[in-house]
Amino acid sequence: MSMALGAQALPAGSALDLVRSLSPADLADVFPTPILLVDLADARPDEVAALTARRPPLVLVGVGPGAHAGAGAGAGAGPGPGPGADHPGPGSGRPSIPALAGLDVLLPEVLAPGDDVDAAVATLVRAVGEHPEAAVALVGLLRMAGRLEPLDGLVAESLAYSTLLAGGDFARWLAARPPREHRPVAQPVLTRRDGDRLVLTFNRPEARNAFDTATRDALVAALRAAAADDSLTEVELAATGPAFGAGGDLTQFGTAPDLARAHLVRTGASAGAEIVRCPHRTVAYIHGACVGAGIEIPAFADRVVAAPDVAIQLPELRLGLVPGAGGTVSVTRRVGRHRAAWMVLTGTFLDASTALRWGLVDEVAAPR
Template sequence: MTGEVATLSVADAVDRLRSPDAPERFSPVSGQPLIAVELGREGRALAHHELAAARESLRRIPAPSVGLRRGSLGQGAKALVDHFDVVVNTPSELARLGERVSANPRAASTLVQLLRHGETRDVEAGLVAESLAYSTLQAGPEFATWLAGHTRGPLRPDPRPAVRMWRELDRLHLELDRPEKHNAYSAAMRDALCEGLALAVADDHIEEIVFSGAGASFCSGGDLDEFGTLPDPATAHAIRTTRSAARLLARCAERVRAEVHGACVGAGIELPAFASRVSAHEDAFALLPELTMGLVPGAGGTVSLPRRIGRQRTAWLALSAERLPAETARDWGLFDELHAVEPG
């Protein structure tokens, strides 16, 4: 799917969504990998029962659904707009999403299904579902294609602990400390972060946890040199659900203040989004690149981000794999406050 994406009127979309074969028609394996609807084009008046059936189908079809907001919304569009996976404002934005989805349709389908059903899950259930989805995709063809094209660097031990931890009275500092790799989130970093967070969970005398990163970036996401190094997806799932920084952050979230700057990629935005307060430098940007690898966010982002910015914006961020600048992140609620970058 390249170039302009064909759109349906609201009425045409409702008719197709109500069809018994809708899950087959809008599917990454047997039909269209995306359904796009022009929300300003009604087509005809729609009955309440038709709209109710379409809403249910939007939750059930495997393919992502995208609403294109153009012009004023009629009755049908108003009834459906909150039920699409993503809502965009321009045809060019829709075209970019279409290209991303077509390149990795299984990952895109898995992502939106995970987000749809995540609205009714608690944090623990959401993290388990995310890990299972991630492991499923690790065994899939899209990740295999990415992995085959990725040149892995040599795995070398870090010259120092991957997380600096120190305490000032009732404040605990946890600083990601792999600046030479832009704080790429490695297994060693995950384990060290879990150790520090476990201390915070166990010690209620710690009133504040400051979560930060050394160097030019807060965190550039998962260490790509480690991708595909575990023996199998089942083991990867077991490790993710055993050593989960996301779970620990959620347990002490009300005491966590994240201080982010520069690149906040993958885990670098998924984890701080659990914090009760995210303070960002003006040079910070958020990015979820996992779909381009045939994966979904795997560090808790399908749980933490929707709680801050909602399901549709989370889906846009993950499906588009585009940078979200600091000001937009603040306006959306992903960052709580911005600070000027200090000179030097």
């Protein structure tokens, strides 16, 4: 019964009564797949607000006509990194009932007209069922995102990431992978001065610019040097090869011997944090595959310009993880937490037009 309950939408009042009547441990028994579908038809705002205020350890998904996707943003009208997770910019859509903002996913906000709602629900239920710990950790992070400053959000994300690295889900993913050889390069990040502009270019094209520790350290060092240079006004991020970034280098996943120490390293050497702190305007020019860190880092920039061929994805859930390069902060502040949750939970790819409409990028233009 409990699996069927998790896979069917309940009226908001019934969902609230259920969550009120059960302890978190009992909820785990009733929902072995920790997802609760809430029927938005005739949903009373006070019931939805009371439900979300309880912060149940469940992925709360709004299903039905009770919210609408906002108007798409035009070129250059993306929200940038400033509006905050619960107050996304014009490309992000807003629920017509403010109380619905407390839900974790709003299907009317993420689906296009004509999309199969039943298929979307099935995708969410399957993903949460396969990776329950990571899914619950993800929505917990995103629920906090709008109340935390970016640097605090990065700390929260890193704590969750290290916790999940120690989990059985990630261990199973790691054990199923054949070993791969790491391919270092002499200069993983190229630097070029152009007047008052500094161009930083990822330079591991043979690895599709996978983000390894050497790339991270080189990028952080370059961003710190740029921040200290008063003669600069702009920092540009770009990449060589067919992909801007294929995500974290999988050859280095699971190699940290001390996960507590790894958290300190991750927060002490964060490219996203350095972009947040940088006093100069930052512009990212992205193209091709922008996966994991390949979108999480450029999304911190003041402006993101995407080539028409971009394919954007946050795939970490299938590893039993949450984004670890700042995506719960950077992507969420651009598209809102409902769409950020959808991206991670489903692992869906966004094309250039969707990324522009959602506000994840500010402009679509041919590569320079």
